[in-house]
Amino acid sequence: MTTERERIADFDEEKLAGIIDLYLRTGIAVHSPGAMGRQFSGVVPLAGVIDFVTSMVNQPSSFYEAAQLPNVAEQIMAEELNAFIGWPAGGFGMVTTSGGSLANLTALLAARNRAFPDFWEGGGPGPVGSGRPAIAVGEDVHYSVSRAAGVLGIGEAQIVRLPLNARRQVCPDRAEAVLAAAERRGLQVFCVVASAGTTSVGAFDPLDELADLAHRRGAWLHVDGAHGASLLVSDRLRPKLRGIEKADSLAWDAHKMMFVPAPCTLLFYRDREQGLGAFRQQASYVFDEEPDLYTALDSGGETFECTKRPMIMALWALWAVHGRALFAEKIEQLCRTTGQAHQVLLEQPDFEALHEPEANILCFRYRPAGLTGTGPADRRELHRLQVAIRNRVKRDGTFFISKVDIDGTAALRVVLMNHETSTEHFRMLLREIRSAGQDIQLNGKGNR
Template sequence: MDVRVRGDLSEVFDVQHFRENSETAVAILHKHLSDQSIRGLELVDPAVLTRAARALMTDESERIADFDEGRLAGILELYVRTGIAVHSPGSMGRQFSGVVPLGGVVDFVSSVVNQPSAFYEAGQLPNVAERIMAEELNRFIGWAPGSFDMVTTSGGSLANLTALLAARNRAFPDFWEQGGPGATAAGRPAVAVGEDVHYSVARAAGVLGIGEAQLVRLPLDRERRICPRRAERALAEAEERGLRVFCVVASAGSTPVGAFDPLDELADLAHRRGAWLHVDGAHGASLLVSDRLRPKLRGIEKADSLTWDAHKMMFVPAPCTLLFYRDRAHGAAAFRQHASYVFDEEPDPYTALDSGDRTLECTKRPMIMALWVLWSLYGRALFARKIERLCRTTALAHRILLEQPDFEVLHRPEANILCFRHHPAGPAGRAPADPREVHRLQVAIRDRIKHEGTFFLSKVDIDGVAALRMVLMNHQTTSEHVRLLLQAIRRAAQDVQADPGGPR
């Protein structure tokens, strides 16, 4: 074990020490990325992991501890080993992306130089890069150059909250200063959402003081997309109940099944009723960069705002969310505050790039840098080809499942999310027929698969009954991996039936 004395602050900040630490980390990550075995999630008992973590902590409390390279390596190895193996073809459970490795390098540089990017003076290149990427990506959205706005936020939930805040302030200009109105002449403030809307939108309604009771649920069609015809009736009924729907939220790649709502029709419907259309494209907006897949977002140019998570299908480190506004004035109206210690009284060419007045975050990471560097070096094709490959593999998985008599496919995948159920008895006598038993079986299968550690699957309730959910985020996942997963599911079901009270 390499033990060196580090007696003061100068030693802790020593650049040679930094180089050695970095080499230790790179060696561990190189080994991690080189492992292409099929791995899922290695769940460790929290008490066991806590003991392991504490064992790696120094006991020294009175002075700066002697540096221990072995201790550092142990910490980093434990960190890497206990996370989801997002780079493994067996990881099919969630929208967590294995990053393009160079993106991680750029994020490492961002961490060391530590340039908060909410203000130009603190992070000059990140603010310029943010403006450049807004212009690059708007080529696929289609808004008039110079008329729109984009700001980065730490995650899609925060972007959805901010967009709803801007929509609320447009509809109720006095809300920010005077507080939430009750029943106004136009009705109580309300937001209309699809049944499969992400939970962050309902959470935003509570945070903004609108209340979940004022969420108008719009019916879905058979493909779990908002049905415009039935939505129009639901909006009319909401108005009769004294609600003023000031924002309609559509999904471009819903979290449960990856459905794309009909944006073109919903934009027309929302605008006829004087409402704002916000598109939660956290997952699916990235399809815009593909010529082949872009039509799934037809009508996006009519939206008033768009949430786009680059850390999902653009494969950069999280978080990196882009919040777009069709009208740049609306972004500026989301927050209405003055603070002399950050906001300059006289705008100039430098402060014009500040985003601190348009986001909840005063200090935020320069999250755009990884995306901009990859785009600068590789161009659009890197992202388009990987996304297209994931969608092709998911379509192939759909065809494979349709051929299996003991599996029920619940929808045709629109992107890279596919939901299905396993019925061991097959179609002749699908047992257990009781929906509660079907639900329990799918959950038990998912738990067995997760604890086995070879594959990682998620689950989602569809029409109140659990389903297994496959999310393909790794371009190295093939049809053979899908077939191996189905075999693992069958074995898990047999184990559950043989030992219903077994480990979960």
């Protein structure tokens, strides 16, 4: 930090170099093949260049008059990507939001306002006899949905948890009975939230069946596809989202599997008019009294954000220059490598694979001989060992992995986001985990 307090300090090239070096050294090395811990990746270089231009141009993109090209680019990308969703042209809508959590909140607002049209103005649960507003979710739903329930005034007590099958997908057959029981308790489930790529294990809920179930009960189906919606651009992987065209809304994070700078989330609505119901304000300083051809491109009335980065530009530039294949081939490679990593894991007698990966997320445990995890004390020891291993691997810095609790016991979790990560890198990771685990057990060093 400069010690100058009375005048603007002179530019110090060495100081700037130190700041940049510190920034690079202390962050997650997302371009390293050893970075397997989170659902963000290194960006395609062209996207970084466009993001730099975006920062310098500094156009807030909620209104066409301030950011003309970004608002047009949103419409172009909406049409390009809807070709893989499958909604009729002309009726659907898309708006960008700063992250999947905000997209989920916005979609739930639209769903709530459709089911309870007086809630926005008057608050409360609605007319007598209408039931308390409730949301139905899978057990592994992203935590942002629970947060949204609190923000919306619905409350976590009104979240209906739908049972999962052995693959950690929502089970539609068992969900029917749970929804019926919720109705008997005086709850009106206005929205069912399905996941296309859960954060924990990357599971894809059966969208086709859940859409039918939701619509039979008069509920909105929102799909949290923050991670997995990008598989739609791959002909080989698109069937994992079978039934997506029946959904009412879809959250899609381009900053995850489309390899652009964060945040860049696309919120799609099957019926654009329903999406317009999320917010209901007027403000003379931004909303025009006489809409025209250009204000029709504004998104300020559809999002919580007034000042919003033109985040679409990096995605549109990549798509415009390279086309779909850039994304499809990279996504397919990541999923293929994750499947190969799963096979490597099955060959290791002291490791336990917890699921067969559906995309590029793989969870497992280091389970040395003698540690069965069957009794309460053994399970606690197994849990502590996974946490200690993860902390040791993170501290040593060659690899970066994450952890997740599955059925109450910690598991190690990798997310392959870098196309340069190979099965040999994964074997190297397993050797480091094994070494760390043996040392922790032998010396009892734990997290030290």
